[in-house]
Amino acid sequence: MSTTGRRLAPQPRSRLEQRVQGAHWTLREFCSAFNKAAGEIGENTQVSERQAKRWLAGASELPRPQARRVLEYWLREPVDRLFGPPSEASPALIAVNTEELLMSAGREAADHALNAATALASAALEALHAEAGRLARAYFTKAPLELLGELVKLRDTVYQQLERTHKPRQRAELFLLAGQTCGLLSSVAFDLGHAEAAEELARAAYTYGDVIDHPSLCGWARALTMSVLLWSGRYHDVVNVATRAIELAPAGTPRARLFAVKSRALAYLGAADEVATNLGACSDELDRAGNDALMDGVGGELSFGHTRRALCAGAAHVALRDGERAEIEAAAAVEAFTAHPVSQRWRAGELAAQVDLSTARVLRGDLAGAEYALKPVLALPAEHRTEALTQRVTGLGRLVTAGSFRGAVEGVRIRDAVTTWASDTLPKATATLELPSASELPGV
Known part of the structure; x- marks a missing residue:
């Protein structure tokens, strides 16, 4: 099979790692994005690179409630699924579809802006x-x-x-x-x-x-x-x-x-x-x-x-x-x-x-x-x-x-x-x- 336009990625061990690979985040970028999302919803929690490694491996227990709320808000998936096995729909060879990534980013930005605009009279x-x-x-x-x-x-x-x-x-x-x-x-x-x-x-x-x-x-x-x-x-x-x-x-x-x-x-x-x-x-x-x-x-x-x-x-x-x-x-x-x-x-x-x-x-x-x-x-x-x-x-x-x-x-x-x-x-x-x-x- 030709790998033109594709790059080889390790087999993901969890759905969370699958999402990280799909977004091409480094471990540091993942932690930074998580901590930013926590601040957006007022949760007093952060993740270290060491903890993130355990999360991605799918070997750790579910995180504390604050961290679960941040992950679900940020990644729009139930935390049980994120810490479960990778989705069968995504192969180990991840195709970089620029149009799809941009559309996804646009949808997430629109959803976040709408959520942030929620206000009281x-x-x-x-x-x-x-x-x-x-x-x-x-x-x-x-x-x-x-x-x-x-x-x-x-x-x-x-x-x-x-x-x-x-x-x-x-x-x-x-x-x-x-x-x-x-x-x-x-x-x-x-x-x-x-x-x-x-x-x-x-x-x-x-x-x-x-x-x-x-x-x-x-x-x-x-x-x-x-x-x-x-x-x-x-x-x-x-x-x-x-x-x-x-x-x-x-x-x-x-x-x-x-x-x-x-x-x-x-x-x-x-x-x-x-x-x-x-x-x-x-x-x-x-x-x-x-x-x-x-x-x-x-x-x-x-x-x-x-x-x-x-x-x-x-x-x-x-x-x-x-x-x-x-x-x-x-x-x-x-x-x-x-x-x-x-x-x-x-x-x-x-x-x-x-x-x-x-x-x-x-x-x-x-x-x-x-x-x-x-x-x-x-x-x-x-x-x-x-x-x-x-x-x-x-x-x-x-x-x-x-x-x-x-x-x-x-x-x-x-x-x-x-x-x-x-x-x-x-x-x-x-x-x-x-x-x-x-x-x-x-x-x-």
């Missing part, structure tokens, strides 16, 4: 942004369990929309929305007592921010992680996370929040001078705040102003057991919270300041004042009680039970009230959160 994105903003602000007033269902629904909707569009700008907006939603879910998960889920969700929010190079989202996500670590007693971890996050966060609100949470961890470590330094740095950042499109623009749980700074300062001085300074800061926080309209007031934050005020007065020996400050907290319905608030109240109970306060009449009443309050507090939510692990997040 601008109104759909506007609606998602509006819903995310509404829920961020609703965090201040809604019960955590009620908010959880709405956030999970929004998260699922965002994920569905990510599958519908391949326009880079729209995907970036959806990644931002996914990060914002995961961050809000992190706050709610922790409020309900799910610290591990809250930490994972905060990492997910950070991952989305990192994918789209959004420093404000990354900074907010790091602050959420720090809060979970703080309440879990991992104070050195908080400081370590904060040190790096502050370097990368934008000036103003994002950096202020990081300084504030860091100051609280330092307080538990007994570093009073560093607490003062970080609270001062927080105030300096707040003086230049107001222009961050995410944290200042969306507001609600994403916001961080002088009121929340006062709350953190009061909590830090409680941790330092400085009753006098703690009372000043906590009283200032209570006053600042009450200056906001009720519909815009973070109720859990306001009552947290009340608990800190009560604790500060106990540290100063003013049990009557402590009992008075605690009254609004004791009246809070169980469904609105959060993990952080519960930890504050039980900490107050332990303080009153200890030492010289044990036999005091006011101390006994506070202890009994705290015990009853804690027993009636909403237990950890039993509803399944159905949270994806960081490795399973769509498009990351």
